[in-house]
Amino acid sequence: MSFSGSVKQELVRQLPSARHCQIAELAALFDLNGRIRRSRDGNEYLEIRTENLTVARKSYMLLNSVFHNPVEVRVRCHNIHRNIREYYIEVIGRHAIISILKALKMMDEQGGITGDCLGHQHRLIQNTCCKRAFLRGAFLAAGSLSDPEKAYHLEFAVLSEGFASFIREMLAFFELEAKIVRRKRYFVVYIKEGSQIVDFLNVVEAHVALMEFENIRIVKEVRNSVNRQVNCETANIGKTVAAAAKQIEDIKYIECNMGLRGLAKGLRETAELRLEYPDASLQELGQMLNPPIGKSGVNHRLRKLGNIANELKEKRGVSDSKRRKM
Structure with missing residues (x-):
């Protein structure tokens, strides 16, 4: 199972104790996967349709816990991809539908269904x-949520720009x-x-995943x-090895010339x-001298030896140039 799947498995087992929190969670599920449909005989029913088993399970749990109405569950294979299952969570009956829509703030007191999802979300989610x-x-x-071993990436992919902005507002x-991008x-x-x-996992109370x-x-x-390091x-x-090699080269040049x-x-x-x-550090060389001197003192002497070697090379270059002219 993916890391994202394990997080969802943990979240699906959590059922808020407060009714208003259960309704808030159900509102998110219904806004993203639910709709009001009409059957062939003209009767309306609520449907939550998903290919995600965790969403189907949580929707069923919340509908049963909050409203205590009969909930039907249907499972069918996808029309094109036969190995993919689709889950249908349905609530039938006018009284049950009205009670759910009113709880989700999608129906006013006069019985009119409001299509303003963002408006009812703001009214529902106060606490x-x-x-x-x-x-x-x-x-x-x-x-x-991507595997943290590979990358850190959390995302919500929704069809509505307004809903995306609302999620970002909740996160803020x-x-x-959070940022929003069109894909x-x-x-x-x-x-x-x-x-x-990590803070998000704490917010949604996925403490094991956290x-x-x-x-x-x-x-x-x-x-x-x-x-x-x-x-x-x-x-x-x-760098130390290269510097030591250059120092030894200069000293040998002085010794030969x-x-x-x-x-x-x-x-x-x-x-x-x-x-x-040749492998000793400047500090170690300084301790071997009599009397001992510090690292900077050794470095100063080696630089002076380098300057002497450069002067000898310059003199030799001038001398060789004179000989060639003669």
């Missing part, structure tokens, strides 16, 4: 707990910064920051930190130690 429940329902119906209430016929509300996704996500995130951050140390080692005895005592001792201990 913080109801906002949590609504987001839980929206994620079950239209959300997905919990200080979650073919969908409006996608998405979050890509790991810490924000702990798993956090564990994976911590391991990834430690692994990345170690890799950065290793890369940094490797680069530093490479003027001899180390012509150097001042401090420079000569430093040069001899570098030749004897």
Whole structure:
């Protein structure tokens, strides 16, 4: 099972204790997957249609818990993709339909059905707990979450731009910064920051998934930190080795062209130690000297040896040029 699927499995088992929260979650499911239909005999019925078993299960649980009305469940194979099942959750009976539509604020007191989904959502979702429940329902119906081992990506894919903006508004209430992008016929509300996704899982009360996500995130951050440190140390080692090789080259050039005895005592001792201990650090070389000196002092002497080697090379270049002219 995917990580997103395991999150939904956890959420589908949660049934809010408060009736108003159950209605808020049902409102999200109905807005995204429900509709009012008319049968062949002219009678109206409510239908929630989905290919997602978790959505079907949660819709059935909420309808039974809130309204205690008979709920019919039908399962059929997709017309084109025979291996895909479609689930139909249906409520029949005028009294039952009216009670549900009124609870969802989709019917006024005069019995008129309002088509303003966003309007009734604002009236339904006043409390913080109801906002949590609504987001839980929206994620079950239209959300997905990538495997945190691969990437951090949470999204809701809906057909209405207004509904996408409403989801972003609900997320902003919990200080979650989401963005909206158009993808073919969908409006996608998405979050890509790991810490924000953790906060979202806490908002919808998917605490088991939250702990798993956090564990994976911590391991990834430690692994990345170690890799950065290793890369940094490797680069530093490479620079140190290259610098030591250049120092040894300069000292050998001085030794061949003027001899180390012509150097001042401090420079000569430093040069001899570098030749004897090519892998030693500047600090280690400084401790071997008598009297010991610091890292910066050793570095100063080696730079001076480099300058002497460069001067010898320049003199040799001038001398060779004169000989060629003669």
